[in-house]
Amino acid sequence: MKAIGFKQHLDIKNPSSLIDFETKRPKPNGHDLLVRVKSVSVNPVDIGVRKNGNGVLKQPKIIGWDAYGVVEEIGPQVTLFSSGDRVFYAGSFIRSGSDSEYQLVDERIVGNAPKNLTDDEIAAMPLTSLTAYEGLFEQMKLTFNKSKNKGKTILIINGAGGVGSVATQLANLAGFTVISTASRSESIKWTKDHGAKYVVNHRHDLVKEVRNLGFKYVDYIFELNDLDGHWKEMCELIRPEGHIVSITENRRPINLRLLTKKKAHFSWEWMYSKSYYHTQDMISQHNILNKISTMLDLGELQSTLTKSLSPLTSRNLRKAHKLVESGHMIGKVTVSNWQ
Missing domain, CATH: 3.40.50.720 (NAD(P)-binding Rossmann-like Domain)
Known part of the structure; x- marks a missing residue:
């Protein structure tokens, strides 16, 4: 499968700060969904992980913590989703990220995607919605x-x-x-x-x-x-x-x-705590995202998407990182459609 990642912690102006590469498509186990990623969003956490560190990695690291996609396969313990379901999620800090054609994600931190929004409008929402909701209501x-x-x-x-x-x-x-x-x-x-x-x-x-x-x-x-x-x-x-x-x-x-x-x-408030420690209430993120999805479909909540880039390549992902890194970004930026 196609993927985008980095081996060195470089300035975003450097073409090698994010690179295109091929890697093996993973197989789902346990509560895993294998999601075919359609659109991703960039957050400040992407910038921090990409920039901070030393040395050269043996294999490129795939980051990305916002995605909209379609369930391709399910693990043997999955009960909340089926193949073909449209989903959105922010993923886990300790697993491979969403900047890849296919991604494994635990069903308990995944929501059913809104029906009335575009791919990019959906991809802009998971991480920020979970963080805001948990901070306010938990x-x-x-x-x-x-x-x-x-x-x-x-x-x-x-x-x-x-x-x-x-x-x-x-x-x-x-x-x-x-x-x-x-x-x-x-x-x-x-x-x-x-x-x-x-x-x-x-x-x-x-x-x-x-x-x-x-x-x-x-x-x-x-x-x-x-x-x-x-x-x-x-x-x-x-x-x-x-x-x-x-x-x-x-x-x-x-x-x-x-x-x-x-x-x-x-x-x-750290949105990743539940998936990082596999807390007993991890499934609450599934429930929160479903609430957010309903609110978006009803028009009670508006997507905060302000900028969309396509196709999903390292070049466009670097552009998105640069926008977020500038500190002047209003709302969210997404990158979609694998070439």
């Missing part, structure tokens, strides 16, 4: 109860990014007053169009920005970019007994004592 323990949530506020830092574009929609649908951060005119418009009632500039003092809106504290904070840079601001803005969730890692120690008097909560 870590923060929010609910879709508009009457209960009326008047409650959530600050979403980096609302125009991939995860933020979904999180703003979900939080708005759940009845929260969404305060999003953005700094450019196009990203401000984008996040307002996706559910933010207010927008503040994360390049300025967030405490002043939010309080200028009339809010002394916010009930929840979803941190999606630069934990170190915003930590003190978040600790000041979070209400007593409020909850902060972060998807980005700190590069220096964070002072949890700043939350002590408020008895506030802090937790991490």
Whole structure:
């Protein structure tokens, strides 16, 4: 089968940073689905794994953590899907990625694809939807109860990014007053169009920005970019007994004592945890993706696709990586159709 990967951690401008190659088509075992990949999306995690490391690998590493495709074969323990089913998923951090013609993925982290969207619109959604949903409804323990949530506020830092574009929609649908951060005119418009009632500039003092809106504290904070840079601001803005969730890692120690008097909560969200450790609730990702699929088909949730490239070659995948790596990407970019 055709695949795209890397053997060296190179600058994306280098043609060898991602290369086309041929490899053996895998066989499904256990709960595995063998999926014929139609379209993939690029996320910041792709950039991090490709760039960070040393040395030369013996075999090219296939990355990619977003895909839409069709089930080609199933393993002997599969019960949720059949050959020919249309599926979407974000995959696992410890298995070969989606940048290949065929990919093995555990059925318990796979959803039934939406029926009313294009291939690319579907491929743009799995990782960001899972991250946003888990962060909001598992870590923060929010609910879709508009009457209960009326008047409650959530600050979403980096609302125009991939995860933020979904999180703003979900939080708005759940009845929260969404305060999003953005700094450019196009990203401000984008996040307002996706559910933010207010927008503040994360390049300025967030405490002043939010309080200028009339809010002394916010009930929840979803941190999606630069934990170190915003930590003190978040600790000041979070209400007593409020909850902060972060998807980005700190590069220096964070002072949890700043939350002590408020008895506030802090937790991490890492979408890969369930498949990485094969947790007992791993099948929840199947259920979440099916919910997202239904919401997309009903038009309650909008795909965050903004850029599509074709065909699916190393050249176009490098273009997609470059877009995401620029830090100015709004929404999601996909690459589709194997040549």
